[in-house]
Amino acid sequence: xxxxxxxxxxxxxxxxxxxxxxxxxxxxxxxxxxxxxxxxxxxxxxxxxxxxxxxxxxxxxxxxxxxxxxxxxxxxxxxxxxxxxxxxxxxxxxxxxxxxxxxxxxxxxxxxxxxxxxxxxxxxxxxxxxxxxxxxxxxxxxxxxxxxxxxxxxxxxxxxxxxxxxxxxxxxxxxxxxxxxxxxxxxxxxxxxxxxxxxxxxxxxxxxxxxxxxxxxxxxxxxxxxxxxxxxxxxxxxxxxxxxxxxxxxxxxxxxxxxxxxxxxxxxxxxxxxxxxxxxxxxxxxxxxxxxxxxxxxxxxxxxxxxxxxxxxxxxxx
Amino acid sequence: xxxxxxxxxxxxxxxxxxxxxxxxxxxxxxxxxxxxxxxxxxxxxxxxxxxxxxxxxxxxxxxxxxxxxxxxxxxxxxxxxxxxxxxxxxxxxxxxxxxxxxxxxxxxxxxxxxxxxxxxxxxxxxxxxxxxxxxxxxxxxxxxxxxxxxxxxxxxxxxxxxxxxxxxxxxxxxxxxxxxxxxxxxxxxxxxxxxxxxxxxxxxxxxxxxxxxxxxxxxxxxxxxxxxxxxxx
Numbered sequence: 001x002x003x004x005x006x007x008x009x010x011x012x013x014x015x016x017x018x019x020x021x022x023x024x025x026x027x028x029x030x031x032x033x034x035x036x037x038x039x040x041x042x043x044x045x046x047x048x049x050x051x052x053x054x055x056x057x058x059x060x061x062x063x064x065x066x067x068x069x070x071x072x073x074x075x076x077x078x079x080x081x082x083x084x085x086x087x088x089x090x091x092x093x094x095x096x097x098x099x100x101x102x103x104x105x106x107x108x109x110x111x112x113x114x115x116x117x118x119x120x121x122x123x124x125x126x127x128x129x130x131x132x133x134x135x136x137x138x139x140x141x142x143x144x145x146x147x148x149x150x151x152x153x154x155x156x157x158x159x160x161x162x163x164x165x166x167x168x169x170x171x172x173x174x175x176x177x178x179x180x181x182x183x184x185x186x187x188x189x190x191x192x193x194x195x196x197x198x199x200x201x202x203x204x205x206x207x208x209x210x211x212x213x214x215x216x217x218x219x220x221x222x223x224x225x226x227x228x229x230x231x232x233x234x235x236x237x238x239x240x241x242x243x244x245x246x247x248x249x250x251x252x253x254x255x256x257x258x259x260x261x262x263x264x265x266x267x268x269x270x271x272x273x274x275x276x277x278x279x280x281x282x283x284x285x286x287x288x289x290x291x292x293x294x295x296x297x298x299x300x301x302x303x304x305x306x307x308x309x310x311x312x313x314x315x316x317x318x
Numbered sequence: 319x320x321x322x323x324x325x326x327x328x329x330x331x332x333x334x335x336x337x338x339x340x341x342x343x344x345x346x347x348x349x350x351x352x353x354x355x356x357x358x359x360x361x362x363x364x365x366x367x368x369x370x371x372x373x374x375x376x377x378x379x380x381x382x383x384x385x386x387x388x389x390x391x392x393x394x395x396x397x398x399x400x401x402x403x404x405x406x407x408x409x410x411x412x413x414x415x416x417x418x419x420x421x422x423x424x425x426x427x428x429x430x431x432x433x434x435x436x437x438x439x440x441x442x443x444x445x446x447x448x449x450x451x452x453x454x455x456x457x458x459x460x461x462x463x464x465x466x467x468x469x470x471x472x473x474x475x476x477x478x479x480x481x482x483x484x485x486x487x488x489x490x491x492x493x494x495x496x497x498x499x500x501x502x503x504x505x506x507x508x509x510x511x512x513x514x515x516x517x518x519x520x521x522x523x524x525x526x527x528x529x530x531x532x533x534x535x536x537x538x539x540x541x542x543x544x545x546x547x548x549x550x551x
Contacts, residue, residue, distance in 0.1 A: 280440035283440065285370065287368060
């Protein structure tokens with residue numbers, strides 16, 4: 001058992017058929033140099049920009065996050081998924097999601113907004129330039145990965161809809177279609193999957209709407225065509241296959257909180273000092289590594305996000 | 319080969335391979351299969367992206383299944399009257415102990431690299447782990463006393479001691495249920511398999527309750543019309 005570095009082939013646009021994806025790739029290349037350096041400056045050290053320019057192609061296997069952790073292999077990221085809409089077997093998800101149709105797809109932005117919107121996914125990819133963000137993702141089950149996402153800030157989408165002053169929360173809803181997502185036939189969960197953020201968390205520059213990874217369009221098993229990535233929270237907050245975004249006055253219900261409210265909170269900030277009732281959160285297994293490593297407060301994004309929770313009891317608001 | 323002509327009245331000691339029924343051989347072979355499958359996956363690097371957790375889960379599942387099979391022997395004998403099933407209780411129980419030992423060793427030695435301080439910090443107040451540990455200790459005590467010398471030493475108490483397999487079975491199912499994301503008592507979340515095993519173990523324990531055994535016998539007599547042989551478990 002050693003590290004798996006499986007993804008090493010150069011990537012040419014001609015291999016990708018759908019035009020939307022081709023645009024995505026061009027937009028990525030255009031903005032990679034500018035957006036990556038600018039957007040990531042807050043989170044990365046200066047060495048990161050240099051690494052990206054050197055990498056140039058989409059084979060980011062030698063890249064690292066801002067703390068120097070290597071990015072996980074494409075096979076690891078796309079072959080080990082918690083996506084109960086398809087299966088509770090993490091390795092079966094990619095197989096079951098193979099025929100998932102991510103386009104055409106519509107995303108609605110509604111609720112307490114002055115300008116409700118309805119976007120086709122192609123339109124989103126065209127109008128909001130994608131940039132690469134390398135984030136850590138920490139599952140509540142105590143494993144984690146480092147993933148090179150492509151996406152754009154949720155804030156830019158919300159700004160277009162002009163949230164009303166009464167809006168305090170953002171709710172997200174996944175597709176509900178048991179024919180396509182066999183796991184949704186299970187009556188053990190209150191489908192569809194829903195999640196939520198406080199408005200300031202949603203507007204934070206780290207909060208990403210993910211549309212791809214490793215320079216490729218988002219694989220179905222990772223939440224195609226549009227998913228949330230909130231890197232300082234446990235992975236279950238990063239809802240996949242989004243169809244609806246609502247601006248709300250009150251805190252929305254979330255699927256895992258409905259399943260076990262004393263175990264999966266609304267905030268779900270990564271915190272080694274606040275255990276899950278049944279297991280410890282003090283350490284985690286980084287996929288690809290053998291030993292355990294200590295879990296970092298806010299998954300290592302303390303500097304960027306701790307201000308959101310100033311004065312809050314993180315144990316009470318878990 | 320002289321074993322082919324050994325008669326029952328001749329008092330030659332049987333070789334170890336003699337007297338093994340097909341049933342016994344199958345059980346022993348079957349019990350080793352999970353170990354081989356796991357070793358194969360390990361050598362072919364096919365243990366998922368999270369190999370240590372996969373090892374823990376697969377050894378744990380094997381221990382659970384073998385424990386359930388051991389618990390099923392007495393009811394199976396009760397329902398069929400086929401005595402040779404009773405001889406499978408010990409090997410199945412010991413195999414469950416073997417896999418439980420592997421499961422525990424991987425947790426302590428591989429996952430936590432023998433870091434006792436870290437282990438204590440992570441488990442001392444976690445019912446999920448403590449329940450599993452208790453079940454493991456029970457299995458160890460039963461395994462250590464599962465041989466004739468112990469039966470002789472403990473006499474009447476041997477049977478009482480070995481009834482601890484019942485709470486052990488329940489604790490193992492609880493440990494398994496608590497490893498999942500969900501609320502097994504609230505019937506929500508990823509709890510289908512734990513529920514199935516809980517139902518199975520409960521059934522296998524209920525079938526030992528004297529009142530229920532009498533009811534089963536009455537049902538059978540009513541249907542078949544002739545008394546079926548019974549023997550105490």
